[in-house]
Amino acid sequence: MKKATPQVVPAPVIEPAAAVRVRGLSRRFGSRDVLQNLDVDIVAGEFVALLGASGCGKSTLLRILADLDREFTGAVEVPQRRAVAFQAPRLLPWKTVWRNVVLGLPGGGGRKRALEALEEVGIGHRAEQWPKVLSGGEAQRASLARALVREPDLLLLDEPFAALDALTRIKAQELVGELWQRHGCAVLLVTHDVEEAVLLSDRVLVMKDGIIAHEEIIDLPRPRDVADPAFAKIRGNLLDWLGVRHGTHGNS
Numbered sequence: 001m002k003k004a005t006p007q008v009v010p011a012p013v014i015e016p017a018a019a020v021r022v023r024g025l026s027r028r029f030g031s032r033d034v035l036q037n038l039d040v041d042i043v044a045g046e047f048v049a050l051l052g053a054s055g056c057g058k059s060t061l062l063r064i065l066a067d068l069d070r071e072f073t074g075a076v077e078v079p080q081r082r083a084v085a086f087q088a089p090r091l092l093p094w095k096t097v098w099r100n101v102v103l104g105l106p107g108g109g110g111r112k113r114a115l116e117a118l119e120e121v122g123i124g125h126r127a128e129q130w131p132k133v134l135s136g137g138e139a140q141r142a143s144l145a146r147a148l149v150r151e152p153d154l155l156l157l158d159e160p161f162a163a164l165d166a167l168t169r170i171k172a173q174e175l176v177g178e179l180w181q182r183h184g185c186a187v188l189l190v191t192h193d194v195e196e197a198v199l200l201s202d203r204v205l206v207m208k209d210g211i212i213a214h215e216e217i218i219d220l221p222r223p224r225d226v227a228d229p230a231f232a233k234i235r236g237n238l239l240d241w242l243g244v245r246h247g248t249h250g251n252s
Contacts, residue, residue, distance in 0.1 A: 017044040018077070019154050019186035020065060025074035027060055027210075034060050035072070036210040044153070047180055047187045049197035051242060052207035058190045061207075062158050065188065079153035079186075087159040089143035091131035098127040101146045117145035120182075121175060137168035141175070148179065155180070157189040161196065173199060177222075194238045198231060199224050206241045214241045 020042035027035040034057045042048050052058050063069040064076060066084045091100045098114035105113075111127075118124045121141040126134060134142065140160055147155055157176070161169045177200055180187050191197055197204045198218055206214040216238060224231060 018042065019044045019046070019079055020188070021075075021077040022061075022065075023075040025061070025064070025072060025076060027057070027064065027069070027072040034210055035064075038074070038211060040205070040212065042154075042186050042188060044186055045184050046203065047189070047201045049189045049191055049201035049204045050207060051191065051194060051197055051204060051238060053242065054192075056207045057210045058207055059158055062156050062188060062190050065154070066156050081150060081152050082154040082156065083147035083150045083152040084156040084158065085140075085143045085147045085160045087162045089131075089139040091134075091139060091142060093131050095131075096127070097123070097129050097131060097134070097142050100131065100142060101149055103146070105149065113149055114145070117149040118142070120148065120179070121145045135168075136164055137172060140164065140172055144176070144179065148183065151183075152185050155183075155185050155187045157187065157191075159191055160189075162192070176200065194235050194242070194244075195226060197238070198234050199226070204238060206238065214238075 018041055020040060022038060022040040025035050025038040025040075026033065038057075038061070040061070050058050050061070060069065062084075064072055065078050066082065067078075068084075091097070092103065095103065098111055098118065101114040101117055102110065115124055115127055118127050121144050123138050123141050123145070126138060126142070131139060131142070143160065160176075161172050164172055173196060180200075189197070189200060198220075201218055204216040204218060205212050206216070216234060218234060220228070220230060220234070226232075
C-alpha cells in the first residue's frame with residue numbers, strides 16, 4: 001500500500017488575548033464631544049502610552065476604563081481585576097501607609113499583603129508611618145503598591161509622575177518598567193511626556209479631538225537610551241503629531 005505523503009498544515013493564527021476592547025466609544029460633556037466613536041485595543045501584557053494635548057480626552061478614556069465614568073455610549077470590555085494610580089497619590093492622612101495600601105481591597109486584606117507590596121516598591125520601612133511624613137516619591141510608590149496589591153490584569157496610570165522632581169521622576173519611571181515586566185499586566189499610561197512614553201511603552205497612541213490620530217510601535221530593545229538615534233527619531237515623529245515641532249501632521 002502506498003504511504004500517504006505527509007502534509008504540513010499551517011497552524012491557525014491565534015489572536016493575542018485582549019485586555020481592553022473599546023468600540024464606538026463616545027462621551028459628551030454638555031455640547032462638547034470629548035470622545036467620538038473611539039476604537040481602542042490593548043493586548044494582555046502590553047504597555048501602551050496615551051499622548052495628547054490637555055482636554056483631548058485622555059483622562060476621560062482612562063476614567064471610563066476604570067469604571068469611574070459611566071455616562072458614555074459604545075462598548076467597553078475590560079478585565080474585572082484592574083487598578084488605578086493617579087497623579088495625586090490620594091492617601092488618607094488618618095490611616096498608616098500599610099492601611100492605605102489595603103484600603104477597600106476585595107475580600108479583605110492584611111498587613112502581610114501590604115508589606116509585600118510596599119517592599120516591592122522599595123518603601124517597606126515606611127509601612128507604619130503616616131502619609132504626611134512621606135516624600136512625593138514615596139507617596140507615589142505607596143499609590144503604586146495600593147494598585148499592585150490588587151494583582152490587576154489592567155493597570156491604569158493617569159500622569160503618576162507629573163508632580164515629581166526630575167530625578168525622582170526618572171527613578172519612578174524605572175520602577176514602573178520593572179514592576180510591569182515582573183507582573184505582566186496590561187498597562188495604559190496617560191502622559192504629556194513624549195520621552196516617558198517612548199521609554200516605557202510597546203505602543204504609543206496620539207489622541208486628538210477625541211479620536212486616535214496616530215499609532216506608533218516602539219520596537220526598540222530595553223532598557224532604552226534617550227541618546228539612541230532611533231529613539232530620537234521616534235520622539236521627533238511623535239512631537240510632530242502633537243504639533244510641538246514644525247511637522248506635517250497638523251497643528252494643535
